[in-house]
Amino acid sequence: MSKFARKKGKGSQSINTASLPDIVFMLLFFFMVATTMRETEVQVRVTVPQATEVKKLEKKSLVSYIYIGRPVAHLARVYGTEPLIQLNDKLVSEEGIPYESIQDYVLFEREKLPESEKNRMTMSLRIDQNIPMGKVDDVKKALRRAKALIINYSARKEYRNQGRQR
C-alpha cells in the first residue's frame, strides 16, 4: 500500500528516536552551564610554563589577570615584536616601569570586590615562558607599589617521573 511498507518485517528495526531531543538538550544545558565566555581578547601570545607545584586558584572572582607576551601575528605590524603587557583589553604603552597603568588597573579591579575581600585580591600573571625577566620585574615592582601583593604565576601542571619523588 504505502511506498515504504515493504521495509517492514524484514531487515533491521528502526530505533525510536523520540527521546533524542531530550538527550541532546541535556548535553546542551550541561555545556551552557559549564561554559564561561572569554571576556577579554588576548592580544599577546602567551604559552605559560610548566611546573609541578601548581595549585588551583579557588575563587575566580578574586582573580585579575595580567598578560605579558609578544603581540599576536596580526598586531605585530602595529606594535612590533617586543614583549608587551596587557591589562584587560588594552596594551600598555607606558614607557619604562608601568607604575601608573598598573596602579589604575589594580584600583579598578579592587573596586569591583566587596569590602571584606579587597585584601585577598590575587593577580594572576599569565606570562609567556620565553619573555625576558626584565618586563616581569617591572610589573612586579609596579604591583608592589600598588599594594597588590598576592600574585600567582600561571603555569600548567607538569607530571614528572615518580622516580625522583620520595
Add this chain to the structure above:
Amino acid sequence: MARETPEVNGGSLADIAFLLLIFFLVTTTMDIDTGITRLLPPEPEEDQQQDVQVNRRNVLVVLLNRSDLLMVGGEVMDRLELKDKTIEFFTNPNNSPDLPVMEETEVQFPPGSSALLPPDGVWRGEVSKGVISLQNDRSTTYGKYLQVQNELVAAVNQLRNDFCKLYFDKDYDDLNIMNPAEEQIQEGIRDIYKMNISESEPKNIGGRN
C-alpha cells in the same frame, strides 16, 4: 465548535538542539586556572633602613644569569638538584657550621591532635633561620625563572608534607582550612617551615651573551 489546535512539528527540534550543542562544544574552554601563588614583599618605606644584616651562613644565594645558567651557593648546578639542596639547606641535618643556624622554637598545635606531641600540643624543636636569596638577570627567561621558583616551592612543600605525614598522618594539602583545628595545624607547620624566599632587585649579573 472548538477549533482544532494545529500540532507543531517537533521533528526538527533535535536538529536545532544539536546545532546549539555543537556551538557550545566548540566554544567551551574548560581550563582551570592553575599556578604558583607567591607573596610579594611590601614596598619599603622611604625612611626605612634598607640593609638588614644577615648572617652569611643563613643565606643561600640562587643566581640565574642571562644565559639561564643556575648557580647555587657559589657552584653551578642543574635545576633538578636544587630541590635536594634546598631541603638540606633548610634542615641542616648534620649541624654543619656552613648551613643556617637552627633556633629552638615552640609551636602550638591543637592539644591531643597527635600522638607524637605532648598532651598540651606544644611542639618544641629547631627551626631554620635560613633565607634563600633568588637573584636573576633582566635577560633571564621567565620560563627558567619559574622552574627555579618551582623547585624552591617544591622543597618547602615536601618538608611541610613530610612533617604533616609524620605527626598527623595526613597530606599537608588535605588539611581543611574550614576546620579550626586543622587550620591551626597548617599555621603551625607554616611557622616551622617558612617559605623564606627573598627576591632582590634584579641587576645585570652578566654572563656571556
